[in-house]
Every structure is written in structure tokens, then in C-alpha cells.
Amino acid sequence: MNAKMVDFGGWDMPLHYGSQLDEHHKVRHDSGMFDVSHMLAVDIKGEEARDFLRRLVANNVDKLVQPGKALYTCMLNPHGGVIDDLIIYYLSESHFRMVVNAGTADKDMAWMRARRDELAPQLEIIPRRDLAMIAVQGPNARVRVWEVIPGSQAVTEELKLFQAVFFGQYFIARTGYTGEDGFEIMLPSNEAAEFWNALAAAGVAPAGLGARDTLRLEAGMNLYGQDMDETTSPLESGLGWTVDLKTDREFIGKEALLAAPATQQLIGLVLLDRGVLRSHQKVSTANGASEGEITSGGFSPTLNQSIALARVPLAIAAGDEVQVIVRDKALRAKAVKYPFVRNGKILV
């Protein structure tokens, strides 16, 4: 595939297969695929699975009532910091499956096993390194998958967003990290190369980490380690919507979150001047009163200008003009509500 490889959390990953911009546009307008097998699927098995997850994660797994339904959530430490963000699939009362980030997989496993030993010693926590994961994304992604997996259309056509189903050796979820329609598909690792090649033959463009990053940024989706980590609150990372503070359920980190209301927020920025926003650049209001920092920044191929996510004081609101220090210059940017792009359409 002539990929440019890069080390990503200990994995040799394709950064791009040619032009990162072409790959980005292919996903927005047609279909592209990402090998995301570096992410770890973890099966949680046992009668206490749901009770355990009620304690373990900040979103409420009681929202999962229909088998196949998925939930996006943070796993917090006792200080309310984010250990990881992950997706939990509800398969049955005794079987949930989560997908965690690659760079955090080892610490996640250690954390979960330690909590398991305290809370539910009978529970099985099984890392599934035997599974590969391929994300097929874009307006034509589902149709291409249906071409490649005969019979899959009938069982996946009615899948709603954030739902998944088993089909033979495939676990097919209507989820993604691009802001486009599509599937994330788990399958046995030894079948992955053949499946990948079949998708390529069906016209799905291989895409690398580079395009994955610009697509998720346009879609306003957080990247662990940049937009949030163990030192940041989900409430100050644009993830308040995933934190269930309404019910009386006790979860790890809840007490800390209640004791420390947010004083900052994640907002979107669109650069008005020429240049490129990058993480760690300083953001301030024109009078310098409020200061913050870009957590993720880059060039948006869809907007053809630079965009960013920034952690700033609550005083800054959408529509405000702010300054970003880029090298030695103060550039003008506009604060916006994100996502920037969804389903191929520019929203800012």
C-alpha cells in the first residue's frame, strides 16, 4: 500500500498512504478505511457486569437496554481526571464489550482488574488482541461493506447510530471517529488482511492516522492525551454530556466532579488570519483578560482554513474574537460551537 509508517503508542501505524488530504476528502465524499486494530477490545463477562460498569464509568450504562447498543463514556480516576475515553457495547446481561485507546490499554487493564478485584471478583475481563478492527467511513461506506460481506445488508441496514450486531465472524457497529456515516468492524485478526484487500478492491480508499486526525478534529471529537487526560476534568473537556450527574448512581470520580465545578470549557476556534493553529498555542481575549490553550489544532481540509479545539475560561463565548499566539505573532480567531463538519456539511 506504500504507506508512510509512524510509531503511535508503540504501534507501527500508517500515517498516510499517499496524500493525507486526498484521504480526508475521500472519507468526506465517498469512503475510506482505517486499520484501528491498535485499539483494544475488552470483553467484560459475568453476572455482575452491569453493576461493575455502573461504578466504573461516568456515563450511565443503564441507558443500554437493547442488545447491540453502544455508549460513549469516560473512565475517571478518584480525582475526576480522565483515565480513558471508550465505547461500551451491550451484548447481553453477562457480556459487555468495551473498546479502549491503544496508548492507554495497559493502564486501563490494570485499573479495571484492580477495581474488579475490589468490586466483583468473579467478573472476567478479557483483552481481545485476537480481534482486528477496521473502520470504514464515508457516505458510501455502508454500501461498500455490503458489497464485500454478502448478506450483511439485511442485518445492518436498519442499525441505528451507535448500534452493533454480530454477523458471522464480524462484529459490525455503526460508529466512527470521522463525523461521517459508516461502520467499525471487528473480525478475527487472521481474516483482516483479506477483508482489507476486498474493501480496497470495492473502492474503499485506505486512509492513515493523519486523515483520521483531521477528520475527527473537524467532527469535534476528542483525542485522548491531547484534549483530555488524567489531569483534566471531563466537564472542562467538552465531555459533560457523557457524565451522568443526574442520577444518584455512585461512580468513581463523581464526588470530585461535584466538588469542583467547571471553570473552563472546550470551544472551537476558526482561524481568521493566515496560518495554522497547533496544540499548546496560547489563546486570549483581545484585552488579554482570559487566557487558555489550544488542545488540538490543525488545518481543516473541508473548511480550507485552520481550526482548533481550545480549553478556555467560561467567559469566552461562541462568536467572540480571540487572539492566538502563533510563533511570535498574535493571530485572530473566532470562537465557535463545534462540530465544524458533520456528514459532509460545514456547520460553522
Place this chain on the structure above:
Amino acid sequence: MAKFWFEFSQQKHIIQFWSRHMSIPNNLRYTKSHEWVRLENDGIAIVGITQHAQELLGDMVFVETPTAGRKLKQGEECAVVESVKAAADVYSPIAGEVTAANPDLELAPEKINQDAYAAWLFKLKPVNAADINLLMDADGYQKMLESEEH
């Protein structure tokens, strides 16, 4: 072009790939920091970044060039090229006074990707044109790239 800032994940990453089938023009001189320079018949030097640098950076999205009249020392930071994934400084290969910046690159930075040895960044009038001959020739640059590979 010594500094690259990569944007992915928790840690800085070192790009570990290499372009194996590039041809390095014989009529240019090269710097360790991956600029090329060529002396024209009118005594003006033209500066750009190499094919290798272009490949490392990927799709270009922004170029900032020095303004005419600016006096540059050898090795002075004088331009910035930014791709989808990284920003890189460009250093002046020789001392001189900037006479022009390439006006095409503001709207079409991808010209660097298309032909790095045609998409010049800026021109300058050398303080001492002979300085150019002290820079690496194509063979020297090729050898440096090969040694960096290992």
C-alpha cells in the same frame, strides 16, 4: 527545517520512513536543514526546500515567506512551511538581502508537493555569492540523507 512538531497522540513521534527513489538535481546546492539554493545568471540566489523535506512534511497548507528588503544571515530563520501535520522553519542557506518571495505559494502551497525544486520560496542577493559553493552538492546531500537513514 530542523524542527518538526508532530501533532498525534500523547507523545512526539519520529517519522521513521524514507524516500528511496528520489533524484537530487545536480545544478543545486543543499543545506543540512534541507533547503536548496541555486545561483542565477543575474547573481540572484533562489531558495526552496528539498523533495525529501516535502515528503517528510506531507501536504502543504501554509507558507510564510520573508519580505523583500529583509537582510538575512546565513542560517537565519526566515520562512515557515506548514503541512497538514507539522510546521517547519526554513533557514537561509547563505547571507543576503531578500529580493522577492514566491507569490504563488500563498494561495497554492501544494505547489511545493508537486515540484519542490520548482516551487521556490524566496530570492536573495547574496552578500558573497561564493558562499553557495561551500554548501553540499547533490552527491554530498545524497550521502547525508543515506547516513541519516541509519
